[in-house]
Amino acid sequence: MAMAPAPLLLPAVSSLLLFLCLLPLAPPASAAAGADPTPTPWPPQFHAKLIMDYHGNLSLADLWYDWPGGRNLHVIRYQLAADEPYFDNEWNNGTSFFYTPARRTCRSAAVGVGILRPDWLLPGAVYLGRRDAGGFDCHVWTKADFITYYEDVNTKRPVKWVFYTGRTSYVMSFEVGAVLEDAAWQAPEYCFTKDGETSAKIREGHSHDEDSFIPRGVL
Ligand SMILES: *[C@@H]1O[C@H](CO)[C@@H](O)[C@H](O)[C@H]1NC(C)=O
């Protein structure tokens, strides 16, 4: 009987057919149509020069981000300010220092959270699409309604970010791997004195987080 073996082959053949039918339903994730782009994590260390605009109040800032060092520093120069620069020095143990050397004034704040992780934007980021930002073709995300973040489609570098308060930072240069020398991170001694007008006020909670140029408590 020539036909006898056919029923024995059938299960194998139908399994193969089933497998072939399922293949087009499981494409690689990267090829999935309509998958939103995700924000590029920050490099562990960088130096960025920023122009900041807070409702017309302009400043130039150097941002030194140092994730392995657990620290983040903004050195800010307000337009035509006689007492520049102003420092916003944030540490991963949750302490921030805000000081103006020209006036020997310092405040500290216990923010309660560490500095932003390199991938801080990724969890919970909502993709808004592609937009032009000053001539740069950008992917745009928002997070928790607190920040809108523009990243260059081609270079993956941040171009600008806007906080819900209206504070806008434009990235003028972005130097990957640049590290500020240790001595420049040291908060001045008047941040640690107990008396006089320079005394540091430590407070719990997020009360001073809005002074940070990146309000990490909400991101
Ligand atoms: C801009 O804001 C800073 C910080 O609040 C302030 O010290 C500075 O005086 C402001 N500049 C002008 C021109 O108002």
Ligand SMILES: *[C@@H]1O[C@H](CO)[C@@H](O)[C@H](O)[C@H]1NC(C)=O
């Ligand atoms: C955080 O670290 C800095 C630098 O080591 C230190 O001066 C500060 O007191 C620390 N803050 C806390 C709450 O441990």
